[in-house]
Amino acid sequence: MSLLLSDEQVQLREAAHDFLGERSPVARQRALRDGGDALGFDPVLWRDAADMGWTAAVFPEAVGGLDFGWQGLSAVFEECGRTLAALPLLSNVALAGGAVLALGNAEQQQRWLPSIIAGEPRFATAFEEGARHAPTRVRTQARRAGAGWVLDGEKTFVIDGVGADQYLVLARSAGADDEPDGLSLFCVPADGPGVVATGVRMVDARNTANLALHEVHVDADALLGTAGKAWPAFDQVLDRARACLAAEALGLVREVFARTIDYLGQRVQFDVPIGSFQALQHRAARLYVEIELLESAVRGAFEAIDAGSAEIGPLVSLAKARASDLCATVPNEAVQMHGGIGVTDEFDLGLFVKRARVLRQQLGDGAFHRERYARLRGF
């Protein structure tokens, strides 16, 4: 095991770098935003990303995957962070694919994983019900009805929830609000009666929806895993997705930082480059230190994931807490050091600021993950 990318992983990153640099530069994200399309990504780019093998990387060969490991996928997420490429990779691969792999039986895996790997039909996973990440705060009810189930409730901020074909819905079949026990995961077709997804326009212009479930009937085989026992396996699915977001954040803040260092060397005031002012040098150096520590934390989290270690929980919380913190610090400092141009819409920095803020909130901010780390460490 290593904290460095292997040669193959470096190749994957370079391929992602070239592909995204050409097909999805930052200008493309701006165009998507200006177009106002609720889908928030380009379906052709998504199909081509699947052809690149990105959707297959983490799945076992038995279901058509490449068994390449999560560290490799993290390199793709990093590159997405650098160019702000919008792809439903987290929603389909890390969340839905991860959930089917962790909770689904052999028949369900054969039914869904090949299509997840093919990039079609599309999946979205609906677990949040509030404004902040709180995955066990589930009030959506699942009642038995004959051989099947009936679902009722409201889900919020479903990632890539607009235009999805299937929803994996976390619902409560027993227990009280906020109890990990009693949670169940169901696969719900989007076109079923009582299923209504409403797009929510977000600051980063990505695909997000609220999902209403009203008396939705599903068959017994829509249930993944044992009723009431989705946790803690679902938490482990979330951990992989959290780590992926931390990797995207790492790429994003590295890009923002590189652009800022560039600017410090170019912008002249008082007849000297502003980068010669020690007040700014020290702030830039502090950011560099924090980003290096983040990279170590991200690599450490994926190393644990690929090793199936018992330390996945704390290491992922370490990485996501740092990533979430830096998703505020780095863009905020970058804007300040750019001066007025940094707050204009025409300048790309704002697009990074907005995406970073979403990454900070999704799947737990620094406070959530410090609290979780403390709990996992037993205090």
Place this chain on the structure above:
Amino acid sequence: MSELDQFRTQTRAWLDANCPPAMREPITADDMVWGGSQLAFKNDDQRAWFEAMRERGWFAPGWPREYGGGGLDRRQAQVLDEEMRRLHCRQPQYNLGIWMLAPVLLKHGTHAQKLEHLVPMAQGRVRWCQGFSEPNAGSDLASLRTRAEPDGEDFIVNGSKIWTSYGNFADWMYALVRTDPAAKKQAGISFVLIDMQSPGVTVKPIELISGKSSFCEVFFDNVRVPRRQLVGALNDGWTLGKELLQHERAAMSKFAEGAAPSLDPLASVRAWLAENPGDALAPELRTRLAKLLMDAQAFALTHRRVTEQALARHDVKGPAAIMKLVQTEQEVAKYELLADALGQRALVWEDAPSTGLEHEVDRGWLLSKTYTIAGGSSEVQLNIIAKRVLGLPT
């Protein structure tokens, strides 16, 4: 089996046979054996381990045998290092001469200087201190003023050094002195070796806010230093001094590795949290403790990543430049947390009753203030990152 593998097998067997089990336990500052004329052992295990390693020349495994070293090549020395880590062997002695001065002497010293100084170092007979800083030359080291004037076969040295760590135990000092007052700051400095027993040398330990210390003031009053103790060319000392400081980080890591965690903040702060759940400080302290442990883990991962990068021959200039800054600031944060958790208990002084923890915390807390100043202050570290790593303009 390759020759190197064979060497590894033999080395492992030899270490296993010669390193007493007690010498494989984590080490505390009190248990460190320092080579030098005041060499002392607390027990037979320390002595046996010291002597066994000395006989092999393994205090300085990579030096040539003629200078008292072990004569190992680079890869063998690396294997020895790895095997010592594997068995958790303590450093048989701590010696700034070997770790900091010797690389410079090996490169720039004359054959006679190497024979005179390296051999006793390799036998653990001489202890060295570093005489760089002066009252008026701290971060701006090049403004040092201690003068060395030629007089026949000698230099006559006048002036003073400050912050000389363990100056009160040292036999010799490597020092930067001014040999050309007319030249530009950096250009008039020379690198000399000074016998601390020379007439005119006075050493005075400094009392710190944490109490007695071994950081000293050293005064030179017409001290005669033979010209043969000049290392490198006259007035070329700045280059040598800068080179030497590059070894400081590696030397400091010898102190860190194998060190017993002097205080487990988790234990005492956790205990406090368990006993005082309703205290107004509890929620904040819990968050700070989590943050501290997470930062420490991120640092440990970075340490590992830099080591792996170095082995893979990547450029580690960037991440390596952050280590001193991060580690010392984390230590400071740890003691701030401990002091807060103990409340006024952490503030009892001198002979007030203590379970041991209280005194350790208040001394440790005050001493931790030196970490972000000594060895290049945090601000200087940030300057280095900004200029040498990020390439920001001057």
